[in-house]
Amino acid sequence: MTELNALTIAAARDLLRAGDLTSTALTQACLTAIEGAGRLNAFVHKTPDLAMARAEAADAWLKAGDAPALCGIPIGIKDLFCTEGVPSQAASRILEGFCPEYESTVSAQLRDAGAVMLGKLNMDEFAMGSSNESSVYGNAINPWRADGQDLTPGGSSGGSAAAVAADLCLGATGTDTGGSIRQPAAFTGTVGIKPTYGRCSRWGIVAFASSLDQAGPMTRTVRDAAIMLEAMCGHDPKDSTSADLAVPDFEAMLTGDIRGQKIGIPREYRMDGMPAEIEALWSGGSAMLRDAGAEIVDISLPHTKYALPAYYVIAPAEASSNLARYDGVRYGHRAKLGPGDGITQMYEKTRAEGFGPEVQRRVMIGTYVLSAGFYDAYYNRARKVRTLIKQDFDRAFAQGIDAILTPATPSAAFQLGAMDDADPVQMYLNDVFTVPVNLAGLPGIALPAGLDAHGLPLGLQLIGRPWDEAALLNTAEVLERAAGFVSKPEKWW
Amino acid sequence: MSEIDLETARKVAHLARIAVPEDHLPALATELSQILTFMEQLGEVDIAGVEPMTSVTPMRLKRRPDGVSDGNMQARILSNAPDAREGFFAVPKVVE
Numbered sequence: 237m238t239e240l241n242a243l244t245i246a247a248a249r250d251l252l253r254a255g256d257l258t259s260t261a262l263t264q265a266c267l268t269a270i271e272g273a274g275r276l277n278a279f280v281h282k283t284p285d286l287a288m289a290r291a292e293a294a295d296a297w298l299k300a301g302d303a304p305a306l307c308g309i310p311i312g313i314k315d316l317f318c319t320e321g322v323p324s325q326a327a328s329r330i331l332e333g334f335c336p337e338y339e340s341t342v343s344a345q346l347r348d349a350g351a352v353m354l355g356k357l358n359m360d361e362f363a364m365g366s367s368n369e370s371s372v373y374g375n376a377i378n379p380w381r382a383d384g385q386d387l388t389p390g391g392s393s394g395g396s397a398a399a400v401a402a403d404l405c406l407g408a409t410g411t412d413t414g415g416s417i418r419q420p421a422a423f424t425g426t427v428g429i430k431p432t433y434g435r436c437s438r439w440g441i442v443a444f445a446s447s448l449d450q451a452g453p454m455t456r457t458v459r460d461a462a463i464m465l466e467a468m469c470g471h472d473p474k475d476s477t478s479a480d481l482a483v484p485d486f487e488a489m490l491t492g493d494i495r496g497q498k499i500g501i502p503r504e505y506r507m508d509g510m511p512a513e514i515e516a517l518w519s520g521g522s523a524m525l526r527d528a529g530a531e532i533v534d535i536s537l538p539h540t541k542y543a544l545p546a547y548y549v550i551a552p553a554e555a556s557s558n559l560a561r562y563d564g565v566r567y568g569h570r571a572k573l574g575p576g577d578g579i580t581q582m583y584e585k586t587r588a589e590g591f592g593p594e595v596q597r598r599v600m601i602g603t604y605v606l607s608a609g610f611y612d613a614y615y616n617r618a619r620k621v622r623t624l625i626k627q628d629f630d631r632a633f634a635q636g637i638d639a640i641l642t643p644a645t646p647s648a649a650f651q652l653g654a655m656d657d658a659d660p661v662q663m664y665l666n667d668v669f670t671v672p673v674n675l676a677g678l679p680g681i682a683l684p685a686g687l688d689a690h691g692l693p694l695g696l697q698l699i700g701r702p703w704d705e706a707a708l709l710n711t712a713e714v715l716e717r718a719a720g721f722v723s724k725p726e727k728w729w
Numbered sequence: 730m731s732e733i734d735l736e737t738a739r740k741v742a743h744l745a746r747i748a749v750p751e752d753h754l755p756a757l758a759t760e761l762s763q764i765l766t767f768m769e770q771l772g773e774v775d776i777a778g779v780e781p782m783t784s785v786t787p788m789r790l791k792r793r794p795d796g797v798s799d800g801n802m803q804a805r806i807l808s809n810a811p812d813a814r815e816g817f818f819a820v821p822k823v824v825e
Contacts, residue, residue: 333809335809337802337805337806432786433786434785434786434788473791473793479788539774541770542770542774544767556745560746563746565810565811566810567810568811573821578823579821579823581748581821584743584746587745587746588747588748596747596749597760599747601765604741616781617774618771620776621774621776624774626782659763660760661764702786
């Protein structure tokens with residue numbers, strides 16, 4: 237029989253409801269797995285006592301009946317989410333010791349649905365990175381290996397992806413500003429969905445770029461993503477950009493029928509120098525959807541090339557504003573001051589000590605593009621290009637396209653340290669297929685679809701119409717079944 | 730290629746309120762220049778008559794009643810402060 241911690245959310249839910257499994261036993265199995273996986277450095281703040289207390293409460297609820305789907309399911313929470321009484325520091329030194337007095341809306345909804353939090357998960361500092369190498373906790377490690385080398389689990393939700401892939405938890409929360417759910421999902425053979433901007437409340441999630449950030453689930457199957465996403469979504473008066481729309485029963489809408497759906501293949505995503513394996517994966521995916529009765533249509537998204545540069549203006553600009561709050565006054569780290577140091581020295585020393593190199597770089601780029609004389613040339617121009625990128629998608633959907641199929645990443649997981657000597661832009665290229673989706677505010681899902689020559693997972697991305705996560709998940713599930721990805725990393729940790 | 734000189738790098742670091750030692754400024758200037766060069770591509774796009782995106786989804790932000798909804802938690806608000814005294818956040822002297 238499958239080890240308990242390796243169950244899917246759907247299977248565990250059915251066993252829990254039938255009384256054939258207790259949340260206490262399931263939670264214990266996960267805690268044991270976490271204890272044995274220190275080498276992966278996925279869980280960075282563990283909350284075993286809290287987890288066992290919640291598991292016992294979940295068991296009582298399950299016994300009483302009428303428990304929600306997630307009742308008793310052990311999950312991990314990305315360190316970006318504020319969790320009451322549990323350290324939450326966005327993997328940054330500047331939030332060392334910060335213990336929130338409140339709970340983020342998304343993690344509160346999960347808690348109130350009976351989910352059991354096992355602890356906080358590693359990530360890139362302030363979610364800025366694509367390899368989990370900018371974390372104050374050190375690198376998270378991918379459970380998948382090639383030639384005995386440590387690989388990145390991707391980023392920024394690297395700890396979430398590693399934990400789900402290594403069966404340390406049944407699901408995890410992630411956040412996605414430019415691909416931070418979908419790229420790590422692709423690197424670890426897991427499923428990750430970024431919903432439409434406004435689906436999940438951003439309240440209580442440490443802000444990176446407010447017009448791009450969205451939370452979403454990371455799971456082992458599309459069905460699990462549907463179950464977990466439903467619990468995370470919903471209107472929240474505390475986030476003015478949260479959408480006041482009904483949340484569908486995503487799982488019930490997994491019909492397995494995509495006949496007549498029009499799937500767009502954007503020609504601009506066929507990049508120069510794209511590895512043959514990625515090409516083959518992509519055309520294989522479109523053949524599977526065609527075989528399932530979908531119509532494959534070539535489409536054009538002409539401004540794709542400009543998505544990355546626009547993103548790397550807009551995201552740092554918003555970050556430089558959002559991160560202004562870390563000044564050593566209200567929470568977190570404050571530098572030791574020298575004699576005669578005033579408040580400006582306090583700010584400057586605190587932020588120099590508290591922010592790592594990538595965060596400093598982005599805050600400064602953001603400051604530059606917003607500064608007098610450059611605002612129009614960079615920031616306003618980027619926002620106009622963003623309009624054009626969104627219009628590209630609008631036009632495709634107006635033509636009747638239901639979903640768009642692309643690769644999730646330009647490569648499989650790379651070695652930790654491989655980018656150390658590259659200029660920062662090389663790392664940014666990881667997000668080439670995912671960034672346009674954030675700029676347009678659309679839902680996007682990454683799912684595993686094959687292995688490369690080294691036996692590492694490769695992912696495909698499906699992009700959906702705004703607010704139509706239900707259809708997107710349905711198409712993804714059909715693709716998941718056709719691809720039949722069942723590989724798991726061999727346990728070495 | 731966009732050139733960020735040392736003076737500009739120093740100014741940006743100060744505007745961002747991040748102390749950058751003098752000997753790190755050349756490397757910082759190079760990195761910022763590389764990133765800005767990458768962004769120069771945006772100059773190729775015809776943006777005549779295009780409105781900048783201000784809202785991801787076309788919706789009117791919700792209004793809420795202008796009233797007190799919360800409060801009376803001074804101790805909890807100060808609980809994470811590096812230096813809190815007598816119910817206030819404490820900082821170095823600001824006014825001479």
